[in-house]
Amino acid sequence: MLDPRLSIIEDRLSNIERIIVVSSGKGGVGKSIITSTIALILAREGFKVGLLDLDFTSPTTHIALGVSAEKIQPIEDRGIVPPEVHGIKYMSLIFYLGDKAAPLRGNEISNALLEVLAITRWGKLDFLLVDMPPGIGDLMLDVLKYFKRANFLIITSSSKMAFETVRKLLLLLRGLGAEIMGVIENIKLDDSTYIRREVNALGEKFLGEIHFDENLEEAIGSVEKLLKTKFADEVRSILWELLKT
Amino acid sequence: MHEWALAEAIISAVSQIAERGNLRAIKEVTLRIGELQQIDREILKFALSQMASGKLAGVKFRMKLVRARFKCRVCGHKWTFNENSPPNHIKEAIHFIPEVAYAHLRCPRCSSPDFEISGGRGIWISSVRGVK
Ligand SMILES: Nc1ncnc2c1ncn2[C@@H]1O[C@H](COP(=O)(O)OP(=O)(O)OP(=O)(O)O)[C@@H](O)[C@H]1O
Ligand SMILES: [Mg+2]
Ligand SMILES: [Zn+2]
Numbered sequence: 106m107l108d109p110r111l112s113i114i115e116d117r118l119s120n121i122e123r124i125i126v127v128s129s130g131k132g133g134v135g136k137s138i139i140t141s142t143i144a145l146i147l148a149r150e151g152f153k154v155g156l157l158d159l160d161f162t163s164p165t166t167h168i169a170l171g172v173s174a175e176k177i178q179p180i181e182d183r184g185i186v187p188p189e190v191h192g193i194k195y196m197s198l199i200f201y202l203g204d205k206a207a208p209l210r211g212n213e214i215s216n217a218l219l220e221v222l223a224i225t226r227w228g229k230l231d232f233l234l235v236d237m238p239p240g241i242g243d244l245m246l247d248v249l250k251y252f253k254r255a256n257f258l259i260i261t262s263s264s265k266m267a268f269e270t271v272r273k274l275l276l277l278l279r280g281l282g283a284e285i286m287g288v289i290e291n292i293k294l295d296d297s298t299y300i301r302r303e304v305n306a307l308g309e310k311f312l313g314e315i316h317f318d319e320n321l322e323e324a325i326g327s328v329e330k331l332l333k334t335k336f337a338d339e340v341r342s343i344l345w346e347l348l349k350t
Numbered sequence: 351m352h353e354w355a356l357a358e359a360i361i362s363a364v365s366q367i368a369e370r371g372n373l374r375a376i377k378e379v380t381l382r383i384g385e386l387q388q389i390d391r392e393i394l395k396f397a398l399s400q401m402a403s404g405k406l407a408g409v410k411f412r413m414k415l416v417r418a419r420f421k422c423r424v425c426g427h428k429w430t431f432n433e434n435s436p437p438n439h440i441k442e443a444i445h446f447i448p449e450v451a452y453a454h455l456r457c458p459r460c461s462s463p464d465f466e467i468s469g470g471r472g473i474w475i476s477s478v479r480g481v482k
Contacts, residue, residue: 106382107475112366113359161449184355185446198450201443207453208463216471217449224355224446 110223120229130274131267132239135291140236141169148192152231158197160238184224211243287312313343357397373480380477385418385470388445418470422457
């Protein structure tokens with residue numbers, strides 16, 4: 106028996122110039138807020154941008170973007186056309202979950218991903234940003250399988266314990282031949298160079314640091330405020346440096 | 351309208367089978383359709399007939415509905431989708447992404463969200479008949 110969804114996924118992603126998968130392995134290091142901020146910055150610059158929240162069990166990018174599933178829903182047209190929010194084509198399971206949690210086992214996560222990729226019609230995009238859940242499990246393997254051209258953007262905090270997992274993810278991705286854009290150090294509090302040195306020692310690119318921003322929390326929910334934070338400024342300068350190459 | 355997306359996927363998969371198997375034409379395709387997908391079979395048939403061309407022109411699609419069976423991993427209770435019949439907006443969400451069933455449905459006996467869904471999930475091409 107053959108699952109026809111498998112043969113359409115490549116088609117659905119075929120008009121996307123660049124797929125950036127933001128991941129860490131570690132939880133709570135800022136993947137979702139960084140993904141959302143990058144998407145907003147690129148959209149403001151006039152790029153065609155999509156954002157896919159793959160944290161099925163606990164999606165959060167809608168909070169950063171100020172999306173309410175009661176007000177906005179995808180359009181059905183030969184599949185699902187993601188709604189535009191702040192110029193970003195946005196897809197998340199929140200449209201189908203309401204305010205409920207989805208306790209999914211690994212195999213069910215794989216199936217949900219397959220379904221989302223098979224029915225979502227992104228159209229032409231310059232960038233698709235993908236927000237990953239924490240962990241190095243089924244979903245990471247599926248993403249490697251379906252997003253053949255993905256570029257992995259890795260986020261870590263300054264903690265040695267966080268980096269322990271990030272190191273494993275980097276080695277795994279490298280072993281699988283994945284395209285690694287580099288590592289961003291987030292929530293930086295001091296001027297330790299530990300992460301920079303470790304990343305360089307692994308032969309990967311250290312892309313820059315984002316400091317702890319005490320005004321970030323208050324800005325979440327308002328896109329205008331978010332884009333004016335120091336946090337966003339630091340994301341912006343890392344992003345432009347990254348896109349130059 | 352999700353039916354059109356699935357039809358596109360089916361046509362693409364069957365076309366690939368035709369290419370790989372060096373088939374001149376495809377005569378008949380049998381599909382197994384999971385109940386949870388809540389596909390409108392008339393729309394799916396229409397969409398398929400609109401998209402079938404080339405080697406697939408005139409192909410006959412047979413569809414078999416596969417009932418969804420639920421089994422609780424905690425208390426072992428078994429039930430069906432109909433018994434549990436959720437309100438329409440939830441049915442609609444499950445139609446698009448069947449896995450959201452885990453957010454909306456519970457074991458009718460012990461209320462656990464930890465259940466297995468067998469059979470009624472997804473859409474499958476179970477056989478393809480063509481000529482060389
Ligand atoms: N540079 C920063 N300054 C201040 N707060 C930050 C910074 N980066 C992230 N945060 C905050 O840390 C929290 C976790 O961020 P976020 O949810 O983006 O992490 P995550 O890696 O996506 O987490 P999870 O692994 O749970 O998905 C959020 O409240 C966010 O606002
Ligand atoms: Mg997150
Ligand atoms: Zn039970």
